[in-house]
Amino acid sequence: MEKFVVTGGKPLSGEVTISGAKNAAVAIIPAVILCDEPCQIENIPNISDVSLISRILQQMGANVRRINRSSLYIDPTKIRTCNAVTDLVRGMRASYYLLGALLGKYGRAKVALPGGCNFGVRPIDQHLKGFEALGAATQLVDGAIIEAECDNLVGTHVYLDVVSVGATMNIMLAASKAKGQTIIENAAREPHIVDLANFLNSMGADVRGAGTDVIKIRGVEYLHGVTYSIIPDQIEAGTYMCAAAATRGCITVKNITPKHLESISAKLREMGVKITEYDEALKVDASSAPLKRCNIKTMPHPGFPTDCQPQFAALLMSVPGTSIINENVWDNRYQYVSELIRMGAQISVEGRLAIIEGGTPLTAAPVKATDLRAGAAMIIAALEINGTTEISNIQFIERGYEDVVEKFRGLGADIKKVYFTGDNEQELGA
């Protein structure tokens, strides 16, 4: 079994370079299905979710190969099936984008229900509502597969009942080749939505308004091949910023878009962390003043991102006083709290609220990553503790963090990946 072993207790320092955004990459890779020529996608993060979606496309007949560590060549012209009903598809959330892309390109799709992190119910009713508004017939088969079909998608007006990242992007995909104009209202505004729109437009699509809550897509017949570079990962950046604050360190986070990080920077500043912005970097300095408690409410962008909520819980458990987190996006994103409690945190969960009594003594304990960002929170918590913490279930962390061991080591952290067999421990090429 692979684990991370972390010995904490010292401030992080130095520089870290942020990779391409997971949640943009896992949408843009399937979006290439819509294209009528090969594409080259750059700044691709080297993470397991990217490997999964690439393998899914390969299984469908696409030629997908790495040109170098961060670039993928994708030729979708050899795709020979609209069926994606495999365990790989069930193994990740973003496989739902196959529905919009296949429907847009071929007028039909048969895709297994997606997996991904477990936060309670993760419905896709708004995706299906959008496809149906475009004229598709959709059905759930055997409770496990979505089928969607339409000879000619026709532009439409969709008002989303909830602000959904996945539904907004999936409808954009299907609508980009529909006849006429589609208007999505109450659309999500995350940076990866703008990135997907920019990618589609670079291929010749006509998408306007991405980044606002009204997106207009005029369908086109042909999309040409492009070379496109994905935006930096706002959540990976937020994780390292949070880790710097949690260890009272001082780091520079490079290859980022400071604008995408405003809600995170604002919250850290409120806590007393000094943030200096540069064009494509941020300096995060928590080394001088004591940090102050704060409250957090997660919201769709530009609000505070739910994908940084567990990492901030790990930070706040080290800050004296009562902090309250209000998880406003997911019903059940506190499964990691019991792991932090094993380390001495005082956190109680009441529905969507987590009440953190920070500043209690913390001790190392064996903990597990209950999901991707929960795993990041375990690393941050372990870095705060004078002692050695073993973190299991690290496959969740590797879904979304490229070179996490190397990046934290580059900041001075004592972290290694080991393979445990019974009593034996073997360090893996870190």
Ligand SMILES: CC(=O)N[C@H]1[C@@H](OP(=O)(O)OP(=O)(O)OC[C@H]2O[C@@H](n3ccc(=O)[nH]c3=O)[C@H](O)[C@@H]2O)O[C@H](CO)[C@@H](O)[C@@H]1O
């Ligand atoms: C691969 C990917 O990009 N994952 C991200 C995406 O997930 P995902 O796209 O699954 O999340 P959504 O934005 O769709 O979900 C937001 C809220 O809307 C609800 N909802 C969503 C769709 C729907 O059809 N019906 C419905 O009720 C959900 O239950 C949730 O309460 O955005 C989330 C919110 O920023 C992030 O936490 C995930 O990291």
Ligand SMILES: C=C(OP(=O)(O)O)C(=O)O
């Ligand atoms: C929840 C996340 O991912 P997914 O939607 O792919 O499970 C995440 O990136 O934090």
